[in-house]
Amino acid sequence: MSVDKVLITGGLGFIGGEVAKRLVEIGQRVVLFDNLSPQIHGAVPNLSSLSLLRSTDVEVFRGDVCRPCDWEVALSDVKCVIHLAAETGTAQSMYEISRYTETNVGGTAFLLNYLANHKHNVAKIILASSRSVYGEGAYLCACCGLVYPSMRSEEMFRSKRWQPACPTCNGPIVATATPEEARTSPASIYAATKLAQEDLVRIATKALGIPAVIFRFQNVYGEGQSLKNPYTGILSIFSNQLRSGVTINLYEDGQESRDFIHVSDVARAVFLGVTGDGADGSTLNVGSGRATTVERIALLLRERFGSETQPLVSGQYRLGDIRHGYADTAAIYEQLGFAPEISLEQGLDRFVAWVKQQAPEPDRLNAVTEELISRGLYGGTCRN
Ligand SMILES: NC(=O)c1ccc[n+]([C@@H]2O[C@H](COP(=O)([O-])OP(=O)(O)OC[C@H]3O[C@@H](n4cnc5c(N)ncnc54)[C@H](O)[C@@H]3O)[C@@H](O)[C@H]2O)c1
Numbered sequence: 332m333s334v335d336k337v338l339i340t341g342g343l344g345f346i347g348g349e350v351a352k353r354l355v356e357i358g359q360r361v362v363l364f365d366n367l368s369p370q371i372h373g374a375v376p377n378l379s380s381l382s383l384l385r386s387t388d389v390e391v392f393r394g395d396v397c398r399p400c401d402w403e404v405a406l407s408d409v410k411c412v413i414h415l416a417a418e419t420g421t422a423q424s425m426y427e428i429s430r431y432t433e434t435n436v437g438g439t440a441f442l443l444n445y446l447a448n449h450k451h452n453v454a455k456i457i458l459a460s461s462r463s464v465y466g467e468g469a470y471l472c473a474c475c476g477l478v479y480p481s482m483r484s485e486e487m488f489r490s491k492r493w494q495p496a497c498p499t500c501n502g503p504i505v506a507t508a509t510p511e512e513a514r515t516s517p518a519s520i521y522a523a524t525k526l527a528q529e530d531l532v533r534i535a536t537k538a539l540g541i542p543a544v545i546f547r548f549q550n551v552y553g554e555g556q557s558l559k560n561p562y563t564g565i566l567s568i569f570s571n572q573l574r575s576g577v578t579i580n581l582y583e584d585g586q587e588s589r590d591f592i593h594v595s596d597v598a599r600a601v602f603l604g605v606t607g608d609g610a611d612g613s614t615l616n617v618g619s620g621r622a623t624t625v626e627r628i629a630l631l632l633r634e635r636f637g638s639e640t641q642p643l644v645s646g647q648y649r650l651g652d653i654r655h656g657y658a659d660t661a662a663i664y665e666q667l668g669f670a671p672e673i674s675l676e677q678g679l680d681r682f683v684a685w686v687k688q689q690a691p692e693p694d695r696l697n698a699v700t701e702e703l704i705s706r707g708l709y710g711g712t713c714r715n
């Protein structure tokens with residue numbers, strides 16, 4: 332029996348679909364192992380528009396990473412596992428703690444447990460981790476050099492002191508690129524589960540002698556991202572608001588920043604990790620290496636949707652949010668020769684053109700905000 336399949340967990344998700352496309356292009360057989368989570372795919376998933384599924388090289392296995400017997404089926408004839416399946420909402424993770432831990436940590440444990448105790452042919456594992464494992468990113472202090480401030484306190488949020496200060500001298504600091512060797516300091520249950528996944532994969536694959544690559548994705552955006560999931564994906568949330576005429580609410584002063592990378596660049600990085608061995612054993616940032624403020628993202632989207640409504644800088648905030656974070660991309664360039672090819676402007680053009688072809692989704696952010704307020708995780712409103 333030939334052992335030649337690549338298994339992609341979460342393969343019907345945003346990043347999984349794009350990775351699968353790249354692999355199918357080179358004639359690679361792929362299995363998409365996915366439970367079609369209703370939060371991502373809606374109550375009645377519609378896969379008919381996925382052209383990927385028309386390829387004879389693509390198999391779908393509807394199963395759950397939390398069920399050991401599903402791993403047994405999924406891993407048959409597989410030479411490489413790309414583990415993407417996860418619960419991904421940072422704020423939601425703060426009150427759905429067992430669900431996030433079961434799926435993200437438990438699911439990874441079942442994979443590794445299977446590999447440790449059964450005959451298999453897996454010769455490579457790729458794990459999708461996240462920049463969230465760093466917590467607040469790296470900063471420079473004129474006196475102390477490279478520093479890693481702690482998460483901002485509730486008192487700082489309340490008094491609108493948005494910018495973190497130097498943890499050593501309390502002086503002003505400016506964000507700088509965060510390298511992989513930066514201190515890890517998860518600030519949400521989601522981030523803690525991603526760091527736990529990393530540790531499990533690193534330790535188990537070393538003991539089992541299976542090469543592994545861990546990728547820490549920054550904010551991934553692009554065509555195919557879930558427009559239904561109100562818990563994650565700032566571009567989806569803003570787009571739904573712009574399309575339904577709801578004013579975009581910019582938290583803090585709108586100057587918080589993130590590193591946005593287009594999904595097709597991310598898929599190429601994963602592809603290079605699967606097909607080459609330059610990054611085996613490494614943990615690598617995958618980002619654009621550039622910081623973009625949330626306000627700028629809102630304005631670029633507004634322009635593309637032709638909206639007249641100005642975003643509102645509300646001063647509201649979510650406890651646990653970081654202020655700034657962008658990737659140091661030197662290591663991935665050195666090990667895989669990877670550099671992003673799609674500029675933010677090009678990526679947003681592609682994303683918005685795609686959104687316009689999708690059925691409009693209602694803005695569900697209010698319901699999420701109510702949930703956060705009721706749990707004391709959201710501030711700056713008159714009810715707080
Ligand atoms: N999108 C980003 O910006 C980003 C950033 C950092 C890290 N990541 C990581 O990348 C990975 C993929 O993210 P994405 O954006 O494609 O998410 P996504 O939600 O679009 O896809 C996740 C897929 O996993 C499936 N899934 C969820 N629970 C499952 C389970 N128990 N069993 C089987 N399948 C299950 C879902 O149905 C979905 O199709 C995740 O591990 C995420 O933590 C994503």
Ligand SMILES: [Zn+2]
Pocket residue numbers: 472473474475476497498499500501502
């Ligand atoms: Zn200092």
